[in-house]
């Protein structure tokens with residue numbers, strides 16, 4: 029990621045953006061020409077006789093009206109379309125960032141806070157978009173009005189021009205000083221809002237825990253302290269903005285004007301400057317000072333955008349987990365597995381600084397058999413299963429499916445072939461139907477109902493207020509734990525994978541329902557490889573072999589009678 033990458037975001041909009049820049053320059057030039065018309069009338073035309081002057085006055089005013097129209101039309105155009113280009117680029121960057129984020133390995137999400145990630149994807153890019161169009165626009169306008177008015181003024185009167193330029197450094201120094209402070213203030217405030225978001229996300233998603241421990245007070249204190257920091261950041265911005273803009277507009281600009289009046293008056297008394305020229309000079313003072321504060325803003329925005337772009341590229345440069353399947357021979361990504369899963373000397377740890385969770389594990393699961401995995405809590409059962417769909421990279425050893433190393437396999441086809449009913453069920457906001465259909469996009473209603481029936485979910489779904497169209501709330505909050513579990517089993521049934529992992533998939537169910545699901549499983553398991561993690565004897569009996577995991581090692585256990 030580099031400048032080249034950055035520029036590539038302009039590419040789709042280059043024509044409209046060129047037009048925006050043209051309009052920005054045009055409006056600056058039109059604004060520049062207005063005082064010239066005034067000078068023409070006051071200096072040239074008024075010196076003539078009334079008869080000669082009338083048509084000239086009329087024409088010049090007409091020209092001025094024309095300039096005003098150009099100024100307005102191009103102003104509206106570059107303001108509207110410029111912002112639109114910025115917003116479109118922002119949209120593109122955000123899409124790219126989201127898409128990239130999704131493809132990052134699970135390890136990344138283990139580390140990052142959801143709230144601050146959200147802040148990155150939404151807020152961070154706003155500043156960049158502002159810069160994307162204001163940046164080039166400002167350079168154009170700066171060049172047009174600053175350089176333009178300098179040339180005009182210098183031609184009218186060199187000495188008076190030099191007076192103005194002798195005073196301008198005052199503004200430049202003041203601007204540089206305050207831009208640094210403002211930039212720091214903006215950055216700080218952005219960081220604080222990120223923290224605030226992360227806090228908020230944490231508390232709101234854990235609201236039930238908060239309430240059950242009646243910890244509203246400490247949560248409020250935590251929040252209000254983060255909120256206070258954000259508030260202080262805002263106040264700091266307002267303070268600096270007030271000092272900068274007010275001093276610029278109400279002190280420094282009138283000061284320069286006064287300087288010009290003073291020097292002009294002296295020059296007039298020496299007859300080296302005429303009164304109309306002084307008026308023109310006074311009209312131009314604004315054209316010289318306002319681009320200065322504009323360019324100062326530009327510098328601030330630029331550094332801001334650079335920081336935003338830095339964070340953007342930081343994420344974009346992270347390696348995504350998949351090796352796209354482009355040149356993969358067909359035998360490396362079979363459309364459907366037979367289901368022979370083999371662990372060979374697999375070791376795994378979650379981080380280089382952490383201890384091994386799994387130690388030199390070897391395990392052979394022939395196709396179309398089911399095995400069970402037991403072990404105390406924290407033994408690494410879930411971890412072992414998460415290695416099969418390659419959620420994490422192995423620390424040592426290899427896993428083969430149908431004799432192909434999963435490292436060499438196309439990640440998408442690997443995951444398409446593996447169904448997981450996870451220990452902590454995650455359902456999405458939406459209807460029951462949508463959530464089951466997640467297992468097989470484009471599934472028909474019959475297929476969905478069939479899967480729900482197999483997972484013993486059909487009956488309770490029909491009793492929901494709107495049946496299959498019932499909205500289950502965020503994370504499926506409006507369902508019971510066992511109902512959620514059955515939906516996630518239905519989702520896996522619908523996916524119809526040759527390799528199925530059931531991680532305590534029926535732990536929340538009552539005996540009746542569990543037995544009923546086992547009946548469905550019997551027929552479902554027939555020609556599949558199934559890994560069952562369970563504690564209940566009734567579930568373990570489904571397996572042809574039981575393996576026990578302890579302290580990173582695995583060994584076969586006897587099937588209890």
Ligand SMILES: Nc1ncnc2c1ncn2[C@@H]1O[C@H](COP(=O)(O)OP(=O)(O)OP(=O)(O)O)[C@@H](O)[C@H]1O
Pocket residue numbers: 138378385403404405406407408409410411412451
């Ligand atoms: N994302 C993670 N990052 C770091 N360590 C982890 C992570 N997930 C699990 N662990 C650690 O790995 C070990 C094994 O966890 P795992 O979830 O595989 O256990 P388990 O056998 O499934 O336990 P349970 O029966 O309670 O579900 C635990 O000691 C846990 O602290």
Ligand SMILES: [Mg+2]
Pocket residue numbers: 409410411451531
């Ligand atoms: Mg587990």
